[in-house]
Amino acid sequence: MGSRVRIITDGVADLPPDVVTRLGIKVVPIHLFIGGHSYRSDTFTDRELLYRSLQDGIGRPQTASPSMHEFVTAYTELANEGATDIIGLFVASNLSGLSGQALLASQQFHGARLHLVETGQVSMGVGLQAIYAANLAAQGAPVAEILPRVQPLAQRTYVMGMLGALEHLRASGRVSWAQAWLGDLLQIKPLITLHLGEARLWGRVRTYRNALLRIISWVREAAPLEHLAVLHTLAPPEILEEFREALLPFVDGNNFWVCEAGPVFLSHIGPTGLGVAAVKAVR
Amino acid sequence: MEQVTGTHLDLGGQELKQMIRAALTWLRQHQAAINALNVFPVPDGDTGTNMTLTMTSAWNEIEYLTEDNIGEIAGKVAYGALMGARGNSGVILSQIWRGVARGLDHHARMDVQSLSEAMQRASETAYKGVVKPVEGTILTIIREVAEEAQVAAEQTTDVLLMLERLVRRAKAAEARTPTLLPVLRQAGVVDSGGQGLVIILEGMLRSLQGLSVEELERSVQSAQVVDLSTVDVHGPGMSDNEMLEFDANYPYDVQFIVMGRDYNLDVAAIRASIEAMGDCPLVVGDARAVKVHVHVADPGVAISFGVQQGSLRDVVVENMAEQYEEFIAGRNAARAASLGADSPAVLLEAEPQAIGVVAVAVGDGMEKVFRSLGATAVVRGGQTMNPSTADILEALQTLKTEQAVILPNNKNIIMAAQQAAELSELEVAVVPTRSLPQGIGALLALDQQATLDGNVAAMLRAARDVITGEVTYAVRDVALDEVTVHEGDAIGLLDGTLTAAADTFEEVVRHLLAKIPLDDRELVTLYYGADVSEGEALSLKDELAEAYPALEFEVISGGQAHYPYLFSVE
CATH class of the missing domain: 3.40.50.510 (Phosphotransferase system, mannose-type IIA component)
Incomplete structure (x- = not known):
């Protein structure tokens, strides 16, 4: 028996496909444009192409929100599957106009009610909130019970990690402070936190190892955690494994995911990065 | 009981002033020799130069004083030494003078008792100034001098005789420093800071004995001393660094010292006024004398203000805009350009x-x-x-x-x-x-x-x-930490320890890297010095990158002198 409450999110959320299937989360794909060709975030697999476009002259990847039609189609599918209420958890509204379009689209659709919840997040910062909501929905909780439990999540959700370089974030135009003391003489890897839509430079390191240690110490301070996800792009496998093991003590294994950053997130942060998304427990 | 000569029962401020002058002159004569006592054979912060600059600053404070109160003079000496302190030995020396000034505070003249008191205070203050006191250094010398002073003050009333004993004891202590500090024994030298203190005490004694302090032939002054004259240009507001930074709205660099009347200077009030006048304000001192440095639009304003506070001394006004232009046009044009605009x-x-x-x-x-x-x-x-x-x-x-x-x-x-x-x-x-x-x-x-x-x-x-590698050349022969080097050899230090010697600087880099445990290390940053070309540095990098495929290498122009290569391993 399908739940009457369903969750919808977008292609920025970087949810692992098996989780999407298991929890019945609807993902509206995002469009990518690379070298004159158009791709959809959910079916895009050519990572080599993406890295090439980030690294050399074939032109930075561009991204575009789903069309009204795509939103309405997604809502209609959910309604047809029996949903009466849809909870929308999308990329932070100050970083993208996507959630605004989702709301506009809902006004042209009358099959179910859309409840937008501000995530203030990107990537698995959105994904973890969607998983949280979908778990409640799967247990059959009514929307009046789910919403008051999902709405406070943004306040407790953080994305934190190291970027291989800041240039991609800078070029994406998504942060204004991106010149903060990173110089351009030495190779510096910024450590960045995102919380409630606000990005902040948290530290500067020069090696993967130091980034790893700093992120682990951040997680230690943030613990206890309800949910935790490792986010990575092109991280050396041995580093990734060490990272995963070091983080295990801080969260219940059932609420711990390892995800490769998706193409949309990647096109904004660049080809190398390592970090976490975390939902802090209520203290 | 020794016989009292009656000639040196006590000393006044002007006698101390002459002794300080003699100490400085004597120190200058020995500056190069003290510099040569560096334990490490690297072109390092030179003790002789640092102590001489520290004493020069002390002397500048009293040079024009006619005051005969010894407590007053000692206070000024301590203040000057403090402000001019350079290097660890200079700082400890300034602490010694601070102790002396405390011991002589409120004394119009110095007899054997107050000299002893001054030495006790000097020793205490010097030890307190150091986090981890190490024996076999200047600290040992001042401590033993203080011990000698305590005994001598009971046995004589003649300050000259007492000072002779102090110098003798200082020399004996200095000679023993290699037995106290293994690193000195290994290098076959005595402690350089201690030697500086011995020279200062000896210069003071010679002044009192009426002996010349200038009798040594000038040839002793080697390149080190010549360097000093260029180095000395560096007064506040004159360093290259600051000249490049000056604000065009405040083109005049004004410096002066205000001498108060009857301890009437209000340092905080003067600082507030000076700060309001311009840029880069520096106001330091006490109720007796305040040193002022500020960049202003109109030097007249600052100087008039100073005159209202007390009598002015050492007034220096420089037009930085002019200097700046000269500087840009001069031999450092390339450097200035690289630092300035971009x-x-x-x-x-x-x-x-x-x-x-x-x-x-x-x-x-x-x-x-x-x-x-x-x-x-x-x-x-x-x-x-x-x-x-x-x-x-x-x-x-x-x-x-x-x-x-x-x-x-x-x-x-x-x-x-x-x-x-x-x-x-x-x-x-x-x-x-x-x-x-x-x-x-x-x-x-x-x-x-x-x-x-x-x-x-x-x-x-x-x-x-961060692991630091430093590559330089040996300034003298030495066998240290199991590495034997000859003057002029290329040598390398790892985190401050002499680790390798070779014929070329590049070879030293290779040797040093080979000695570092590289597990968990990812990044080597090579900073090449002023005397290395970018091409040389890059070809060294390429070669290293091939030898260490797991490491990432980065090459940066450091532009540092004396060290062809500095590198970090992270």
């Missing part, structure tokens, strides 16, 4: 900072690296030219923050930095970085949102995480 000046003001950073660095490239990573002020200095306490203090005064961190980036500058931190009105912490790469590591760990204490701990941890 240095990220805008970034410096980009974000409000809670914690200012003063970094000591040598080399244009190094200075740029520090600035690009957020250092608010860079004090020029390093291996061969240690900045004084006053230099660092002046940099602190330019900060617009309440809190600051100093990165000395050289073990021989740590104490001067600590002294400056204590003197500053800001809340200042010293992160005792011992090399430029350590300083860079520390600076990267700075978090403007964290507390000062938290930052110091994190920065120190980050600094220690």
Whole structure:
């Protein structure tokens, strides 16, 4: 028996496909444009192409929100599957106009009610909130019970990690402070936190190892955690494994995911990065 | 009981003044010899030069005084030494003078009892100034001198006889330093700071004995002393660094000392007025004398203000705009250009900072690296030219923050930095970085949102995480730490320890890298010095990258003198 409450999110959320299937989360794909060709975030697999476009002259990847039609189609599918209420958890509204379009689209659709919840997040910062909501929905909780439990999540959700370089974030135009003391003489890897839509430079390191240690110490301070996800792009496998093991003590294994950053997130942060998304427990 | 001659029962301020002058002259004669006592055969912060500069600053304070009160004169000497303190030996020397001044405070004249008291205080103050006192150094000398003084004061009333005994004891203690400090024994030298103190005491004694202090032939003054004259140009407002930074709205650099009448100077009030006048204000001193330095639009305003406070001394007015143009046009044009226009000046003001950073660095490239990573002020200095306490203090005064961190980036500058931190009105912490790469590591760990204490701990941890390699040439023969080197050899140090010697600098880099445990290390940053071409550095990099495929290599123009290569392994 399908739940009457369903969750919808977008292609920025970087949810692992098996989780999407298991929890019945609807993902509206995002469009990518690379070298004159158009791709959809959910079916895009050519990572080599993406890295090439980030690294050399074939032109930075561009991204575009789903069309009204795509939103309405997604809502209609959910309604047809029996949903009466849809909870929308999308990329932070100050970083993208996507959630605004989702709301506009809902006004042209009358099959179910859309409840937008501000995530203030990107990537698995959105994904973890969607998983949280979908778990409640799967247990059959009514929307009046789910919403008051999902709405406070943004306040407790953080994305934190190291970027291989800041240039991609800078070029994406998504942060204004991106010149903060990173110089351009030495190779510096910024450590960045995102919380409630606000990005902040948290530290500067020069090696993967130091980034790893700093992120682990951040997680230690943030613990206890309800949910935790490792986010990575092109991280050396041995580093990734060490990272995963070091983080295990801080969260219940059932609420711990390892995800490769998706193409949309990647096109904004660049080809190398390592970090976490975390939902802090209520203290 | 010895016979009382009656000629030297006590001394006045003018006699002390002559003794200080003699000590300085005598020290200058021996400067090169003291410099040569460096334990490490590297072109390092020279003890003789540092102590001479410290004593010069002390002498400048009393040069024109006709005061005969010895407590007054000693106070001025201590103040001058404090402001001019350079290098660890200079700082300890300034502490010794501070102790002497305390011992002689409120004494119009000095007899054997007050001389003994002065020596006790000098010893105590010197030991207190050092976090971990090491025997076999200048500290041992002053302690033994104080012990001798205590005994001698009971046995004679003649200050001259007593001083003779103190000098004899100082020399004996100095000769024993190699037995107390293994590193000296290994290097086959006596302690250089201790030797400096012996020379100062001896110069003072010679003055009292009526012996000349200038009888040594001038030839003793080798290149080191010639260097000093160029080095000495560096008064406040005159360093290359500052000239490049001057604000065109305040083209005049004004310096003077206000001498108060009857301890009537209000330092805080003077500082407030001077700060309101212009840029880069530095106001230090006490109720008796205040040193003022400020960049202003109209020097007349500052000087008129000074005259209202007391009598003026050592007035210096310089037109920095003129100097700046000369400087740009001069032989350093290339360097000036590279530092001026394209240095990220805008970034410096980009974000409000809670914690200012003063970094000591040598080399244009190094200075740029520090600035690009957020250092608010860079004090020029390093291996061969240690900045004084006053230099660092002046940099602190330019900060617009309440809190600051100093990165000395050289073990021989740590104490001067600590002294400056204590003197500053800001809340200042010293992160005792011992090399430029350590300083860079520390600076990267700075978090403007964290507390000062938290930052110091994190920065120190980050600094220690960096392995530093330094490649230079030996300035003399030595067998140390199982490495035998000859003057002129290319040598390499790993985290301050002499580790390798070879025919070429590049070979030393290879040797050093081979000795580092590279597990968990990812990145080698090679900073090439002023005498190495970019091509040479890049071809060394290519070769190393091939030999160590697991490591990433980065090449940066450091522009540092004396060290063809510095590198960090992270």
